Amino acid sequence: MKLSVVTSAAIVVAGLWATTVAQADTLKKIADTGKITLAYRESSVPFSYLAGPGVPVGFSVDISNAVADAVKKRLNNPAIKVDLQAVTSQNRIPLLTNGTIDLECGSTTNNTARAKDVQFAINHFYTGTRLLTKKTSGVKNYADLARKKVASTSGTTNAQVIRKYSRDNNLDLDIVLGKDHDDAVLLVDSGRAEAFAMDDILLFGLMGNQRNPGDWEVVGDSLQVEPYACMLRKDDPQFQALVNGVIGGMMKSGEFDKLYSKWFMSPVPPRNQNLNLPMGRELRENLVAQSDKPAL
Known part of the structure; x- marks a missing residue:
């Protein structure tokens, strides 16, 4: 009986392994x-x-x-x-x-x-987390965002980076997440967040696609250089x-x-x-x- 169970288990494991290899x-x-x-x-x-x-x-x-x-x-x-x-x-x-x-x-x-x-x-490619904000916001670096709303994109490393930076520096940032990058920019454009934390190269690209690119700027120190x-x-x-x-x-x-x-x-x-x-x-x-x- 024990042999049968072991054999059956082995067959199942072998089948799963074969499926994984095929996939x-x-x-x-x-x-x-x-x-x-x-x-x-x-x-x-x-x-x-x-x-x-x-x-x-x-x-x-x-x-x-x-x-x-x-x-x-x-x-x-x-x-x-x-x-x-x-x-x-x-x-x-x-x-x-x-x-x-x-x-x-x-x-x-x-x-x-x-x-x-x-x-x-x-x-x-190599990039780092920075901030996209309206020029009228007065935000120049992360300290300017203490106890304010900061947008990022759900499922990104940037959201993790900005949360850790907030904890390590006692900024008490209120992180709000957009479902994609355009959604996160909209949070800033509509006043629901002060800045958008994301890879700097993406921020420059997104800024150029706004109705009035001159109203925006990318600011802040680059946090954690990351490879794409x-x-x-x-x-x-x-x-x-x-x-x-x-x-x-x-x-x-x-x-x-x-x-x-x-x-x-x-x-x-x-x-x-x-x-x-x-x-x-x-x-x-x-x-x-x-x-x-x-x-x-």
């Missing part, structure tokens, strides 16, 4: 279904955002499309369909792990907590090698530099704003190192 074999999944599903964000300018109804564009979108092209070549099937799926800060990891999406390249921080659930590709990277499912070495091969190849060939200039040093849709943001030291060094080292 993690993204290339096989794509080959079997004839499609790859790429995630996109709706307001992560200039990484992944909507320039029009159902039209995602951006730096990370171009990387995703390059991966999709490489998958078609690897599987020798140019007819593979590319599906697009909008994701938010809250649902991007669950939708990846449950197989709804196959790749998420947006504005996602590569950190050790998330690495328990997903695998990250080579880091493709594309996410894929864990324990999937073949797909990981393909994604890293695409990104690393772009970094080595100079294509990554061209892509960076396109989205950070040139006018971008829909308002033709130019962030005019030269490549930072951390990213320039990673073009050579090609590291996927996470933030803590």
Whole structure:
């Protein structure tokens, strides 16, 4: 009887292991279904955002499309369909792990907590938490927000960073969360929050998309430099090698530099704003190192 129970348990465990392996074999999944599903964000300018109804564009979108092209070549099937799926800060990891999406390249921080659930590709950007506010607010740094409402986006590392900073510095900030970045900016625009704490690069992009960009400014010290990277499912070495091969190849060939200039040093849709943001030291060094080292 005991042997039977043990044997049954072993069969169940083996079945679960086989299922996990199958789920993690993204290339096989794509080959079997004839499609790859790429995630996109709706307001992560200039990484992944909507320039029009159902039209995602951006730096990370171009990387995703390059991966999709490489998958078609690897599987020798140019007819593979590319599906697009909008994701938010809250649902991007669950939708990846449950197989709804196959790749998420947006504005996602590569950190050790998330690495328990997903695998990250080579880091493709570095940023830090700062504040977006109206110029009339008088806010210049975090101390100016003591006991006031500060917006951030639900499901982001920035919300955690600003909460910790508030506790460590006894600021007693009242953190209010928007469901996405546009929603968080609206909290500030409507007077329901004094500032929006988010990755500085996203704040500059969001500011440029406002009706009157000159009314806004990005202020405050940069808290915790964090790397962005594309996410894929864990324990999937073949797909990981393909994604890293695409990104690393772009970094080595100079294509990554061209892509960076396109989205950070040139006018971008829909308002033709130019962030005019030269490549930072951390990213320039990673073009050579090609590291996927996470933030803590």
